[in-house]
Amino acid sequence: MSIIRPYGDTTGDGMVQVSFTLPIKHSKVADGAALQLANKMGMEPAMVVHSKPMGDDFTFFVVYGQVNHLVDTDKVQVVERDFPLLTPKEANAVIKETLRRPMVVVGACIGTDAHTVGIDAILNIKGFAGEKGLEYYKEIEVVNLGAQVSVPSLVEAAVTRRADAVLVRRWRLRRHRQARPGRVDVRRGASRADRHHHAPADRRPRTPLHRGGRGQHRPPPRARGRRRRPRGDRPLRP
Known part of the structure; x- marks a missing residue:
């Protein structure tokens, strides 16, 4: 020890x-x-x-x-890699010998995601923590589509460029998660009628829903003005 x-x-x-x-x-x-x-x-x-x-x-x-x-x-545990870590020169040699052409990598942040820090650290030449990004490798052709890219545009770019690898980043928020079967959909923006439709039959409200403009629920109109008391309950004036 x-x-x-x-x-x-x-x-x-x-x-x-x-x-x-x-x-x-x-x-x-x-x-x-x-x-x-x-x-x-x-x-x-x-x-x-x-x-x-x-x-x-x-x-x-x-x-x-x-x-x-x-x-x-003696109690220190070190996790070793299952594969050797290649230098940029060795990686370029393996790609050139195996593919006999440059490797094409397409990357993008899809949907409304604008957080490009992580994927830029992988793709850009500056890299992260002293490690160079994929643009540093001569045998790798990097296509960085940036942020807020639609899925069809990403697929089109991957097919057009005949990409060997596609890197996708998407920031999943709570409101983007799908409702589980048998549960009421309470996602932000869902109307009361939508929640009524997705709810199980035994949990639906018995009162009918009335639709108003733009598909939103509108309560029944209220009587305007001050509500009058019955004549017998009115206080006597002096």
Whole structure:
């Protein structure tokens, strides 16, 4: 069994350095909040060695302190890949040898989705976290259709370009989920008549539904003006 501790100034002293940002204006109170967070993280004693305002309402901190946690290297589990990680040069060589032509990849965000950060990190040359995107590979032809692309347009582009791979991103909201069988459809925007139609027979309201303009339910008209009391219930005037 091998037990180790963090190393700072001397062997096994347990000193560590962490950095983080808090949504608080730069002040002495902000430094105290950073120390409180460091203590809850197990750093004691701890000290703020650097603090800098990041705009008007944020502060960046560097905290240095001691932890008492130990690490048992015999209990560390490492998940290895089931396949070798190829370099861009090796990947280009495999594509050229296997397909004998450039690989075509089509990507898009379909529907009303405009969140292109994830798919751009895969397709664009800049990539993510130091890893280059598919545009960096010479043997890969990337077709990025962007955001809010309809499904027919995506299919047409994939067929026209004879794509080898299609990357699709869609942001699924709660209102986009289909109602389960035997349940009332309560999706946003569904009218009362629609919910009545999709509801099971034993759960439908007994009162008939009256449709008004644009297919929406309209309650029966109310009597205008102030409701009069019966003559016998009226108070006598002096």
